[in-house]
Amino acid sequence: MTGIFNFSAGPAVLPKPVLARAQAEMLDWHGSGMSVMEMSHRGKEFTGILAKTEADLRRLLAIGDQYKVLFLQGGAIAENAMIPLNLLAGRSADYAITGGWSKRSVEDAKAYGKINVVASSESDQYQQVPDFASWQLNKDAAYLHICTNETMSGVEFLDLPNTHGVPIVADMSSHILSRQIDVSQYGVIYGGAQKNIGPAGLCLVIVHEDLLGKASSMTPAVFNWQLQAENQSMINTPPSYGIYIAGLVFEWLLEQGGVAAIEKVNVAKAKLLYDCIDASDFYVNRVALANRSRMNIPFYLQDEGLNAAFLQGAEARGLLQLKGHRAVGGMRASIYNAMPIEGVQALVAYMQDFERSH
């Protein structure tokens, strides 16, 4: 099937030129006679790829020299455990629950130390980020953990609480590189690659050097951030093909004009879809206006009995993977950087047609 638009929340759509280039380079990378998959991770070809990938990411996010960039395996969920192991050092940590993923982070962290839930929108079905004034922050916390874009419920942070110096650790899996951020406001930024970066199997950790060297002796070496930083993410074999694809995505993003330029497109895409939902009584999005995600847009048909027909009709038009997360139901359109605006236009046209005919 060609000419489709893939709205999957992840693993998700990748830029077509990136896939085409990976295909062209598949059997013989730059005259090496080898696929990147076949290269020694310590050879000069791959170490060159890794260095360029890191440099391009640093450029895209203006990451300062005080931050280490790690390319790890295990995905974001492994980091849920590795964050307390690397940072707690016998102290407690603050966590905000703003959706299914930050709730999962709390569950995963609890085994490793004292976790204080300082804010939660669970009783409100995760329809907003609780007002920062209500957060019960602890000034002696080792860190504050937040998920800045909740992929399931479509809730995004547009600003940050004032933690009075407590480092913020942010799960940015589903909106990293979609908007400009000030990295210096964070102690740690992490995210699985399979939404805005590349294939599953790669997890990025961007960590301020002041937070290194605190790991518990229980921390596996491959997840010890200091050890990995000292060894260019090569304590073990890094997810080399994933890193290569991430590097191609970063080059593509730079060609688009970088994060500032793609953010403008993302604003336009999200507006198109939210405007369509808001203009109709047929569809609804329940997230507070100030916290609506630009990347993951859940919406519900007022008549849920039409869900199956909606999805079937969408598929017939090549609009794929629109079913909402099993925990929240309804529909969800994930419109990451690689989703062209034409995909959102096609979805909106379909939604309007479906509404008219039902």
Ligand SMILES: Cc1ncc(COP(=O)(O)O)c(C=O)c1O
């Ligand atoms: C915000 C967020 N955090 C964490 C995860 C879990 O990532 P992984 O399955 O790569 O561990 C996801 C996955 O979809 C996510 O969207």
